[in-house]
Amino acid sequence: MTMDGPPDAPQKSASATALSRLTRRRRQDAAARVIVTCGGGAIIASVLGILLFLVAEVIPLLQSTQVESSAPIAAPSSVPLAALGDEGGTHVVLLGADGIARAIRRRDGAVVAEQALFGTSDDDAITATFTCGSALFGDYGFVAGSADGRAASVAIRFEQQFTDGVSTISVRIESPIEFVVDPDGGPVSACAASARQLSTAIVAARADGALVLVESAVEQNLFTGERTIKNSNRKLPSAAPVRTLALDGRRENVFGATADGCLLWWNLLDSENADPRVTVVGAPITALALLLGDQTLVVGQDDGSLTSWNRLQRGGGRLQLVRTHDFPRMRSAVVRLAPSWRDRTFGALAADGTLRLCYATTTRVLWEGAAPIQDITALALAPKNDGVLLANAGTIQPLRVQSRHPEAGLGAFFGKVWYEGYPKPEHIWQSSSGSNEAESKFGLTPLLFGTLKATLFSLLFAVPLALMSAMYTSQFMHWKLKRWVKPAVELMASLPSVVLGFLAGLWLAPRIAEFFIVVPLFFVAGPLSVLLAGWLGDRLPSRLRHRFPDGTAALGSIGVLALALTFTITLARPLESACFGGDFLSWMRDSLGIAYDQKNCVVLGLAMGIAVIPVIFAIAEDAFSNVPRSLVSASLALGADRWYTVTRVVVPTASPGLFSAVMIGFGRAVGETMIVVMASGNTPVMDWSLFNGLRSLSANIATEIPEAPEGSTFYRTLFLAALLLFAVTFVANTAAELVRQHLRQKYARL
């Protein structure tokens, strides 16, 4: 600390120089004040801004879906049976009840392409009337059935062209594929189709109830370009006339609904049984739709109820249609359903003109409102999930939809969710999916559970050890020894967790698996040997004992414990041979039915405990040492012995500090990452067994976030996980800090 000596200022012109110097110094001072205040404030604000940033990344997950109407477009006056739009939202194609598919440009409402579905293959150009029609799923096209017993499907192509750097989309409606459903000319009551590259399958229902399944494959000759169409027919029996139909993309399942409220399911792979399996649903079924992935069937009924069904194995291993999700009931009959091509979203339209967007997996209603136009007969979701098309005779009403994360929601994160293919609702984390069609499962509960389990086991191990050693160090140890012991334990805190994790995962885990019995044995033998050594130490002549400073016993116990450990390891093999048929773990598996994973909670608890012990120790030791000396002296002066003073005076006084030590240890354990990644096996299972692995929030973030595309639901869900960690540790640490400050004030008064 050196200071510039007072300057031997010259007397002359002193006032002027001194004044200017003073001004300069004042300015300097003011500038420093501004810089430090602004800079420091900004740094603190930006550090705290981390929280805001995390929140900002998470908020879009919970934002509700926004729907706005765009300007309506004038459409041909025929009643539209179905509608579809292209990816870019430039065109709408309508299938009219007059048998003509028309492509309409959204910009100006012009009809840019037209194609009659019937009467192209032969000369009788009858304009048939359609009884039913729908858009294909996953591909652009329509299928329709006519009043005179025919069905047809047509594919539509949107082609992008670049002219002078401007891209334009042109629409081509291909020539339809047509066939006869009912040779007698009865009306087709329902039809559905699936198109896959060059083959199309159509299933159509006749008025007499029978179903006809036609698969037509177009074969193109490579050299001549000539196309031949191969048709194959199959008849499916049905007891009652079918009102609506759905066909899956693999052409393995056909679903139908009758007017009396029966849900029919034909399993086309089942060669023995052509008859449908019938499920009585109740109110007449008015709409059916298969969602992306062809697993979930959404059923809309006359009374407005909306449910979804899955094929699941029930009693006896037989596949059955099971009702998996109930959506809130609509106010009137569900008349139209439209699935999304991107995810499990679907649109539902009720007879009273209410439009609803739902997410099937979580039964979340994304949006509900009155449709802006009346008498809607066609409903479609835009391929990119960014819009809805409504159409009636004469008008097309596009809606803009903003739903960035429909699969998110508190229910999806924390509740049990019934995922496709699962026998019951479950908590599942399974972020990566091979294809678009599989659902991602964002259940955070197993990860929260894993975090808590790991924390609990590590604290069970660390808290007693840390508190006891802190008490011993502060109360029973001579200060000369303490000067060495404290840094030694603090050194433990500096062990990088990746090193601890490596030791736990690659060194400790195989050894514990081999000599597992040592763990419980040492748990008993360790304390016993310490007690024995203490008792023997007490018998030593007091002259000898007083030669060592207080607390040397702790150093001695290192040797005692090392001996006990060696002893138990030597004892392990013979004991296993004698009592457990040679191998404790296989005995445990065979007799108790407990499976043992090599990377389990015992290993993890030990390793994380080692990481947490020094944290708790440091704060607890402080708390013990800060108990005012006067209190201890008073207690001793009144005749209480050392131990009595510790338990009745020191511990109660320090207890808030001990609480804060445990809280800080808790915070450290909750956020521990590398040890969990390396020593836990990373299996997101949920049970309390000591002998299996787990996956924690932090480990999950570390391993998965590099693969998450920026801005996706997956990415934001991991941000939510980080926010949860932040919140939990922040609360725990704040509680600890407040308690500690309170304690410090209390001691200051004593």
Next chain:
Amino acid sequence: MKPSPHPPTAPTKRPLSGRAFAWLCGGALGFNLLLVIGQLALIAWNGLSYFWPHDLVEFVRVDGTRRLGEVHARERFRPDGHDATLELPWRVQVKGANRELTGTDFEWLDVRDVARSSTPANAIHVERLEWGNFHGYLGEVRRGDEVLASGGAAWPALEALIERKHEARAAIAELEQGDFGDVNYELEQLRLAPQRREIDADQARQDASFVELSERIAALRTALDAETAHFITADGRESVQTVGAIVHALRPNELATLARLMIWAKRLLAFLVDEPRESNTEGGIFPALFGTVLMVFLMSVAVVPLGVLAALYLREYARQGLLVRIVRIAVNNLAGVPSIVFGVFGLGFFVYGIGGTIDQLFYAEALPQPTFGTGGILWAALTLALLTVPVVIVATEEGLAAVPRAVREGSMALGATKFETTWRVVLPAAAPGMLTGVILAIARAAGEVAPLMIVGMVKLAPALPVDHHAPFVHLDRKFMHLGFHIFDVGFQSPNVEATKPLVFATALVLLVLVVAMNLVAIRLRNRLRQRYASSAV
């Protein structure tokens, strides 16, 4: 600090339960110390013995087959159908080599099957660039078909040749990384340059030198691979090794302890300065060590001014009130927020936010290949700076608070402004506190892995973040890190058992780095406390 008071009276008969509990507490402390000592000893022993040249033992089985290798472990085991009343037999785990011939590294030998074992003086341990180690006996050294040396002369000839090959390899490496690297770098720059006109000439020139250099390197490589060493393995097979692909060869069995010690030290040094080989499972850790140190250095450059400024504000300039108390608690608590949370923030804010913006503004020609919009050493350093800034703030504040009020008031009374007082009086006095904070921050940053896994660490970085191309320090490059090296080699490599010793050695290096810094910080802090404990009175 006062010595803890002894009971005023002679120790009376205390109840046994109380004493027993005190013993248990002592035992708990002893157990903690045992854990620390045990871990340090475990890592030190395993890490250091990795470099020790072990004996090569030749085992001859009862059926006459032979196996040459190092003894890796011995244990008692339970053979199938073993009589429980008899003592368990021993078995030996042999760490072999010759991966391309045998396919396995480790083999358990039942001691009862071994007829005899010996340590032949002429058994050779070869460390190769590829395929791991080789164990065998030297037959002859050839160049093409010409026999250069055979029999007893072969070994000295091979040793000399290997020495020369070292230089040849170094020359090639210098060409590749120096001139050849420059040409490649120029070509890449030309590819990205937006003005096409004057480039064609440049391009042609660079292309020509590219071809010329490639030819030179190819010629050198041919010369390097000219000689071959012909070995016979323990099981009698002949094996030809290119001398140019041999890193070291030694006959461990004939070495005395001192010579082994020399080799041990040499290997240890080589481990620190060599590049990794065989996807990190062999060779050295230099890039990881360098990456760790550089990243920590960059982090300190960022964290020191930030932390000190914030602490100065909190302690010296801000009005002490409820708000500052809340901020102080919040900053304190940030030190306890899990590091992975900072990693997530770094990814979202630095990498995708700032990095993505920088790419769009300045590196648009390289898009969609990201330059700063992906993990890199700068983002890693900044993320860790955020992670450690609370540590520096808290320690600096502690240091500032320890400066007695009287000193400040004295300075003010002499007419110094607040700035002058802070700059000339308070900060120098608080310097040890700041230093402690910085060292603790560095120690924490050096051992931190989880956040770096998502903001810029890679398994194998193609180039160091520092080289001789302007701007010399490439902050956008990905880097290697000791901690991630441990995780990656220990858990992601195909043959974990064989790489474990290397991981122990890496862990030891990391541990020495971190523990040394922590010890320095602890000592500094203790001295600081003592100084003010005495001067504050």
